[in-house]
Amino acid sequence: MATINENYLKLQGSYLFQTIARKVREYESRNPDTRLIKLGIGDVTQPIAPAILKALHRAVDEMGEAQTFRGYAPDLGYEFLRNAIVENEYRSRGIDIDADEIFVSDGAKSDCSSIQEIFHQNSAVAVCDPVYPVYVDSNVMAGRAGDYDQEKKLYGNLIYMPCTEENGFVPEFPDRRPDLIYLCYPNNPTGESITRARLQEWVDYALRIGAVILYDAAYEAYIGDSSLPHSIFECDGARRCAIEFRSFSKNAGFTGLRLGFTVISKQLVLAGQSVHALWARRHGTKYNGAPYIVQRAGEAVYSSEGAGQIRQQIATYMKNASFLKTALADAGYTVYGGENAPYIWLKTPNGMSSWDFFDLLLDRIGVVGTPGSGFGPRGEGFFRLTAFGTYENSLEAIRRIRTL
Ligand code: PLP
Numbered sequence: 001m002a003t004i005n006e007n008y009l010k011l012q013g014s015y016l017f018q019t020i021a022r023k024v025r026e027y028e029s030r031n032p033d034t035r036l037i038k039l040g041i042g043d044v045t046q047p048i049a050p051a052i053l054k055a056l057h058r059a060v061d062e063m064g065e066a067q068t069f070r071g072y073a074p075d076l077g078y079e080f081l082r083n084a085i086v087e088n089e090y091r092s093r094g095i096d097i098d099a100d101e102i103f104v105s106d107g108a109k110s111d112c113s114s115i116q117e118i119f120h121q122n123s124a125v126a127v128c129d130p131v132y133p134v135y136v137d138s139n140v141m142a143g144r145a146g147d148y149d150q151e152k153k154l155y156g157n158l159i160y161m162p163c164t165e166e167n168g169f170v171p172e173f174p175d176r177r178p179d180l181i182y183l184c185y186p187n188n189p190t191g192e193s194i195t196r197a198r199l200q201e202w203v204d205y206a207l208r209i210g211a212v213i214l215y216d217a218a219y220e221a222y223i224g225d226s227s228l229p230h231s232i233f234e235c236d237g238a239r240r241c242a243i244e245f246r247s248f249s250k251n252a253g254f255t256g257l258r259l260g261f262t263v264i265s266k267q268l269v270l271a272g273q274s275v276h277a278l279w280a281r282r283h284g285t286k287y288n289g290a291p292y293i294v295q296r297a298g299e300a301v302y303s304s305e306g307a308g309q310i311r312q313q314i315a316t317y318m319k320n321a322s323f324l325k326t327a328l329a330d331a332g333y334t335v336y337g338g339e340n341a342p343y344i345w346l347k348t349p350n351g352m353s354s355w356d357f358f359d360l361l362l363d364r365i366g367v368v369g370t371p372g373s374g375f376g377p378r379g380e381g382f383f384r385l386t387a388f389g390t391y392e393n394s395l396e397a398i399r400r401i402r403t404l
Contacts, residue, residue: 005141005143007140007141007142007143007145008140008141010140010145010147010148010155011137011140011141012148016133016370016371016374016375017041017374020040020358020368020370020371023358023359023362024036024038024362024368027362027363027366031366034366035366036366036367036368037366037367037368037389037393037396037397037400038368038389038393039324039367039368039369039385039386039388039389039393039394039397040368040369040370040384040386041370041386042188042250042342042343042386042388043255043388044249044250044253044255044317044388045388045389045390046253046313046316046317047253048252048253048254048257048297049252049253049306049309049310049312049313050305050309051300051303051305051306051309052252052297052300052301052306052309052310054300055296055297055299055300055303055306056257056293056294056296056297056300058296059292059293059296059297060293062292063292063293070292072288072289073288073289073290073291073292073295074289075280075283075284075287075288075289076100076102076103076104076280076283076284076289077102077103077104077105077261077289077290077295078104078292078295079099080295080296080299081104081295081296081298081299082099082100082102082104082261083099084298084299084302085099085102085104085246085261085298085302086098086099086102087302088302088307089230089231089246090231090233093230093231093234095231095233095234096233096239097233097263097265098266101263101264101265101266101276102261102262102263103261103262103263103264103279103280103283104259104260104261104289104290104295104298105259105260105261105262105283105287105290106258106259106260106287106290107247107248107249107254107258107259107260108216108218108245108246108247108249108260108262109134109260110260110287111245111260111261111262112134112135112138112182112214112216112245113134113135113137113138114138114282114286115214115243115245115262115279116138116139116142116144116180117142117282118275118278118279118282119179119180119212120179121142121143121144122144123144123179123180124157124159124176124177124178124179124180125139125144125145125157125158125159125178125179125180125182126158126159126160126161126174126178126180126181126182127158127159127160127161127182128160128161128163128171128182128183128184128187128376129154129160129161129162129163129375129376129377129378129379130163130189130190130372130375130376130378130379130382131182131184131375131376132184132188132189132216132375133374133375135182135214135216136155136158139155139158140155144157145157145158146158152377153373153376153377154376154377159174159176159178160376160377160378161174162378163187163190163192163378164378165334165336165347168192169187169190169192169336169345170185170192170194170198173202173205177209177211178209178211179210179211179212180211180212180214181202181206181211181212181213181214182214182216183199183202183213183214183215183216183232184215184216184217184218185199185215185217185219185229186219186220186222186223186228186340186341187219187337187341187343188218188219188341188343189343189345189370189372189375189379189382189384190336190337190343190345190382191321191336191337191338191339191340191341191342191343191344191345191384192336192337192341192345193223193225193228193339193340193341194228194229195227195228195229196227196228196229196234196235199229199232199234199235200235200236203232203235203236203237203238203241203242204237206241206242207237207240207241210270211241212241212242212243212268212270212275213232213238213241213242213243214242214243214245215232215242215243215244215245216244216245217230217231217232217244217245217246218245218246218247218249218250218260219250219341219342220246220251221250221251221310221314222250222251222314222317222318222340222341222342223340224318224339224340225339225340228340231244231263232244233263233265238265239265239267239268240265240267240268240269241268242268243262243263243264243268243275243279244262244263245260245261245262246260246261246262246263247259247260248260248298248301250342251301251310251314252298252301252306252310252313253310253313254294254297254298257294257297258290258294259290259294259295259297259298262279264276264279316391317342317387317388318342318387319391320342320387320388320389320390320391320394321337321338321339321341321342321343321344321387322338322339323391323394323395323398324338324344324385324387324394324397324398325337325338325339325344327398327401327402328344328346328398328401331398331401331402332349333346333347333349334346334347335347338387342386342387342388343384343385343386343387344384344385344386344387345372345382345383345384346382346383346385347381347382347383348372348381348382348383351381352381353371353373353380353381354371354372354373354374354379354380354381354382354383355371355373357371357383358370358371358383360404361383361401364404365400365401365403365404366400367397367400367401369383369384369385370383370384370385370386371383371384372384385397
């Protein structure tokens with residue numbers, strides 16, 4: 001008799017966005033004439049930039065000609081894209097990464113959720129609190145997280161690293177020794193970043209205890225402060241203890257096109273086993289390559305025209321972030337993030353719970369955000385707004401918030 005993977009029954013995750021969607025639906029049926037301002041979900045809104053669109057069209061046409069048609073893509077990605085990534089993301093910053101250390105994929109979510117497969121079942125996993133839920137849920141599915149404690153709102157076997165106002169939303173080293181450490185900077189949901197010196201301390205710590213850092217840099221394109229690290233491989237020794245995840249979703253609007261990549265150095269070796277070789281084996285077995293046309297679009301992100309156009313798009317989002325942050329601070333809110341990331345992390349007023357604040361904004365002024373408690377217990381009392389809306393909607397959100 002077939003039986004299911006019972007670990008899936010332990011998942012709590014989808015509650016957050018399902019509940020938001022239900023509340024929004026109910027509001028809309030009660031208030032059909034109110035225009036909702038949605039600053040909740042972290043999806044981009046600007047269309048694909050013209051230079052990238054041109055590359056897509058060209059590649060589509062190639063698929064219609066026998067001479068230029070392409071079938072299965074190479075498992076690990078086309079050379080043209082891997083070379084462009086290495087040149088533009090790494091060598092231009094003085095980082096020594098080879099093209100065959102780049103694994104092209106359909107996005108960071110697939111990779112940062114699947115990477116745990118190649119590590120031991122009993123690995124001790126450390127995650128930030130609050131956290132991008134994918135790191136937690138993928139370990140729950142794999143049976144590594146233990147049971148969920150309804151009262152504490154935590155999984156028993158995971159190591160949670162509090163990210164608080166006091167530590168600038170960058171965790172301390174945990175009390176219990178982790179084997180795998182998920183870090184994400186610039187951070188979703190807090191919008192805060194990590195300094196190069198602090199990241200180096202994490203790398204040194206991982207090398208000291210033999211842990212691997214799983215570093216999600218999906219938002220690195222939003223870094224404006226030139227002193228901040230764009231890649232963990234800017235740190236000495238990171239090639240021996242870190243894996244990096246990157247995405248074309250937020251820098252170039254590929255949330256619908258789907259493209260990302262993972263970087264694993266050949267120097268990352270655990271007990272004589274090459275992690276690079278294991279991931280290549282896994283990638284080759286379970287994944288048949290990102291579409292040719294999308295990889296050509298990815299290449300165009302690095303053309304001088306494409307790069308200029310996406311810089312403009314990012315600047316537009318960051319103008320929203322800066323406006324939202326300043327206006328909320330002027331209105332008396334305590335606000336974090338929004339300087340090197342497209343997320344604003346604000347403290348709810350008068351100690352309100354995250355969900356009460358969500359209800360207040362929705363019911364009174366028709367503004368939708370994301371309750372911080374949905375990202376973990378330390379997110380309670382916080383609220384996330386995204387800068388991915390239009391400038392007009394950001395202005396309107398603030399106008400309405402000021403009326404509260
Ligand atoms: N990592 C973080 C921290 C994210 O916030 C997201 C998407 O919101 C992703 C990864 C997923 O990126 P992709 O669209 O490349 O799968």
